[in-house]
Amino acid sequence: METFQDESDPAAVTLRQADAPAVILVAPQLGENIGMTARAMLNCGLTDLRLVQPRDGWPNRDAVTAASGATEVLDRTRVYDSTRDAVADLHRLYVTTGRNRELVKPVLTARAAAAEVHDHASVGHRSGVLFGPERTGLENDDLALGDAIIRVPLNPAYKSLNLAQAVLIFAYEWFQYGSDDEPRQLPMGNSRPAERGKVVEFFERLENLLEVKGYFHPPEKRPAMVRNLRSFFLRAEPTDQEIRTLHGVVSALLGAKMKRARSPAQSEDGDRDE
CATH class of the missing domain: 1.10.246 (Serum Albumin; Chain A, Domain 1)
Incomplete structure (x- = not known):
């Protein structure tokens, strides 16, 4: 078990990493984007980052700088020669794309996919989410490996997300699923509600x-x-x-x-x- 501390809340959040999904980046182009992805992941308690043929090699100094201290994720990052190798140990795979493809697959929101990942984890099944290169997204052969597609509903006139943003949306939904955090709080410091x-x-x-x-x-x-x-x-x-x-x-x-x-x-x- 590993513990992550939310700087805004002194209470530690304990997560079972065996239940956490893997994040797989296929042919990421910039080290900065890998670093920002690691930062987004650790914010939400994810540490299993996998890279498929990163363009600028690995390890990457730019990734360390952009990760802003999320070295726990970078130190565990694994590099693979193919998408097939990167997902070989997973039982369930979700793929991401913002474009309509000629594939007959279920299409889920990030929230619905996060709920499914938790359900699969409850019976011991490992899941992963596949993200494509920054400019082109996933190729059809990679999309074909997935069980379902994750698509984020956004402004129809502008749906551009950078890599770390896309990862953060799913990671946040996974982290929030089943959360017992109060939706509305009123921190009072050392004071108390008036009688x-x-x-x-x-x-x-x-x-x-x-x-x-x-x-x-x-x-x-x-x-x-x-x-x-x-x-x-x-x-x-x-x-x-x-x-x-x-x-x-x-x-x-x-x-x-x-x-x-x-x-x-x-x-x-x-x-x-x-």
Whole structure:
């Protein structure tokens, strides 16, 4: 088992690499694209990168630079003389193409393919995804080796993806499948959600002040206006610290108004207002 750390989340993500699909690049042209592919893979917990006849040879210094620290993937990269050799140990192979070909094969989105890969892994079957050269894509003979085609729905007027982008789309869908991450979070740091009693206490203070200042006019609209104000603040999901800050704002405004209301002339004890 290997662990990958998400820099934005201190919790480590543990992945069973035996279940992870292989990424096979056929005749990649630029070392930079291989490096960026490795970076995309490691972001999503994939480490099995296979190259078929890379144009500029292997290892490649440009790939190391572009990988931005994803050397774990580059160090494990294997090079093959043919696509057939690169996929020989796999039970299931997905191929990628953005063009219509005269092949009768299932066509899946990256999300659907990722779900299938997980299903196959659950019964011990290894899968791989085949990506073609940057300029031409996969040849028909390579596409014929696949069980299904992965196609990403994109803008019909412009469907151009670079190699690493194409890999990242599938890798992300594979990584997210079955994820228990909350779709919406509100990080609060060291603070806690404000207790409802403290929130209501602030509401009442604010509403009393607004009452004194004649805000609730006409009076019959007061209940609806109060509900609107409370709904507004509650949508913000205030923390304890934020409620204290709001109390401070009200206090500061009250103090400022009191100072403006007092005369700048000397007071009875001879002192002047600042």
